Amino acid sequence: MSQQPYPIPGMPPPPPPDHPKATTILVLGIVGHFVCGLTSPFALVMGARARREIAASQGRLGGSTMVTVGWVLGIVGTVELGLALLYAVVLVVLAVTSGSS
Numbered sequence: 001m002s003q004q005p006y007p008i009p010g011m012p013p014p015p016p017p018d019h020p021k022a023t024t025i026l027v028l029g030i031v032g033h034f035v036c037g038l039t040s041p042f043a044l045v046m047g048a049r050a051r052r053e054i055a056a057s058q059g060r061l062g063g064s065t066m067v068t069v070g071w072v073l074g075i076v077g078t079v080e081l082g083l084a085l086l087y088a089v090v091l092v093v094l095a096v097t098s099g100s101s
Contacts, residue, residue: 018063019050026066029073037084040077047071 025047032040050067 016057016060016062019054019061019067021046021050022063022066022070025050025070025074027070029070029077032077033073033080037077037081040074040081043070043074044078045074047074 025043028039028043028046032038032043047067047070051064051071054061054064054067
C-alpha cells in the first residue's frame with residue numbers, strides 16, 4: 001500500500017492523468033485527416049465518448065485538449081470522407097449514364 005505524499009504548501013497540485021484513450025483519439029484524428037480518411041469516424045465517435053467521460057470525471061481525468069483536437073479532426077475527416085464518397089458516386093453515375101447513351 002503506497003502512501004500519498006503530502007502536498008507541499010504553495011505548490012499547485014499535480015495535473016490529473018490524461019484520459020486513457022486521449023493519445024489514440026488524437027492519432028486517429030491526425031491520420032484520418034492527413035493520411036487515410038477511414039480512421040476519422042473512429043476518432044469522431046471515440047472523441048465524443050471521451051469528452052463526455054472527462055466532463056463527468058469532475059477533474060479526475062485530463063487530456064481534454066488532445067481529445068478535443070482529435071475529435072475535431074475526426075469531424076473534419078469524416079466530412080471529407082463523405083464528400084469523397086459522394087463525388088465517387090456521382091462519377092460512377094455519370095460514367096454509367098454517358099456510356100449508355
